[in-house]
Amino acid sequence: MRIQYIVIHDTESSFDSTVSEFQDPLSYVSAHYVIRSSDGAVTQLVPTSDVAWHAGNWWMNMHSIGIEHEGVAVQGSRYYTEEMYRSSAELVRYLAARYHIPLDRQHILGHDNVVGPAPAYVAGMHWNPGPYWDWNHYLELLRAPRDPVVAGGAVATIAPDFRANRPPVTDCSSGTCVTMPPQGTNFVYLRKRPSASAPLLSDATVHPDGSSATTEASDLSDKAVAGQQFIRFGRRGDWTGIWFGGQVGWFYDPPSARVDRTGCGRAVTPRPPFQVVVGCSVWRRRMLGAMADAALPSATRLRVGPIDRVLSRSARCV
Numbered sequence: 001m002r003i004q005y006i007v008i009h010d011t012e013s014s015f016d017s018t019v020s021e022f023q024d025p026l027s028y029v030s031a032h033y034v035i036r037s038s039d040g041a042v043t044q045l046v047p048t049s050d051v052a053w054h055a056g057n058w059w060m061n062m063h064s065i066g067i068e069h070e071g072v073a074v075q076g077s078r079y080y081t082e083e084m085y086r087s088s089a090e091l092v093r094y095l096a097a098r099y100h101i102p103l104d105r106q107h108i109l110g111h112d113n114v115v116g117p118a119p120a121y122v123a124g125m126h127w128n129p130g131p132y133w134d135w136n137h138y139l140e141l142l143r144a145p146r147d148p149v150v151a152g153g154a155v156a157t158i159a160p161d162f163r164a165n166r167p168p169v170t171d172c173s174s175g176t177c178v179t180m181p182p183q184g185t186n187f188v189y190l191r192k193r194p195s196a197s198a199p200l201l202s203d204a205t206v207h208p209d210g211s212s213a214t215t216e217a218s219d220l221s222d223k224a225v226a227g228q229q230f231i232r233f234g235r236r237g238d239w240t241g242i243w244f245g246g247q248v249g250w251f252y253d254p255p256s257a258r259v260d261r262t263g264c265g266r267a268v269t270p271r272p273p274f275q276v277v278v279g280c281s282v283w284r285r286r287m288l289g290a291m292a293d294a295a296l297p298s299a300t301r302l303r304v305g306p307i308d309r310v311l312s313r314s315a316r317c318v
Contacts, residue, residue: 003048003099005064006092007055009111010071010079010128018068019043029053031066033091037079040087048095055114056125064109065095069129074171074217076132077183085134089141096142103144105135105227112220113228122205127218131169131185134162135226147263155265156232156242158224160188165259170215177216187223188259189215190249194239201249224251229265 011018015036022030022045031054032046046052054066069088071079092108101107110129116122136159147157162184169180191198192212199212203221207213213222224230224244233241238254253259 001051001062003063003065004101005060005107005109006095006101007060007064007066007109007111007114008088008129008133009054009066009068009126010073010076010130010133011068012072012128015070018070019045022046031068033066034068035070035084035088035091037070037081037084040081040083040085042087042091048099055111056121057114057117059117060114065099067091071129073128073130073132074169074173074180076130080129080133085138085141089138092142103139103142105139105229108139108142108144110135110225112225116205119205122203127220131187131217131223132183133186134184135186136162139227147261147265153263153265154232155229155263156240156260157229157263158188158226158259159261160186160226160259161257162186162226164257168215169217172216173218180217186226188251188253190222190224190242190244190251192250194236194241194250196252198250201244201247203245221245222249224249232262 009031011034013021015034018034021027022034030046030052032044032048032052034043034045035041036043048065051061052066053061054068055061055064067088069080069084071084093103095101096103096108105113110133111126112128112130114125116125147155165185165188166182167185167187167189168182169185170177171180172178190201192201200214200222202211202213204210206219206221213219224242230242230244233243233248235241236250238252239250240253240260241248241250251259
């Protein structure tokens with residue numbers, strides 16, 4: 001099994017309790033590494049040649065290495081120390097070199113980037129390391145290459161200034177919603193229209209009743225996170241529209257304080273009736289078996305067809 005990704009997690013508990021839990025075979029969870037907040041100490045719990053149960057998606061488990069970071073997502077600024085960032089980045093650079101993993105946000109993922117294996121599982125996927133993980137700084141420590149800015153390019157890379165970017169965030173995990181203290185965050189809110197008064201973008205898999213998204217830290221249906229790349233829809237005044245989850249979301253992006261970088265990327269255009277409907281690697285519908293019938297609505301049955309074209313970065317700016 002080829003390792004293609006590294007998944008960044010937070011523990012939501014102390015370092016010691018996490019290590020203890022991962023050593024318990026009845027917990028049915030594990031990760032390859034755990035990193036301590038105070039000094040960046042690294043503990044390996046699963047050999048990288050073995051599969052760890054860390055991503056909530058079996059295909060991703062088979063093709064990734066999971067790294068847990070001691071911390072609580074809504075208290076990230078308290079736990080995500082410079083020692084932790086540097087230690088984690090050194091480990092990831094080593095693993096990326098060993099397994100030939102590109103140092104970019106398409107391969108260095110947060111658990112919040114791991115998709116559910118079917119629509120029914122999307123709402124229950126984890127959302128760590130959360131809004132207070134400084135992806136910009138982390139990518140700098142990784143020495144990750146930056147794509148060149150290309151005027152008129154169709155790809156938007158989300159890149160807000162972490163320290164200056166302080167949108168409202170609420171934590172409702174206790175049952176009572178609390179507004180978090182203003183602090184640097186790694187995302188921009190997406191709205192249904194290019195206006196500050198427009199509702200936040202919603203996602204039917206997270207909000208099946210059709211309601212708008214929220215400012216909850218755990219609500220990923222309206223947040224575009226630093227380093228992620230999206231196809232641009234267009235500009236309307238000081239707002240940029242991107243394709244997000246099959247719909248257009250708008251974020252405030254004035255020329256004086258741009259929060260995205262415009263560039264080129266690779267586009268794959270499928271030829272109908274090809275449909276991508278699951279978050280695992282499946283090339284024959286029969287491989288899904290009963291799970292497909294139980295989890296996928298009739299309108300999203302998997303159908304496989306040829307890929308029409310692949311536009312490479314070197315061939316064309318899209």
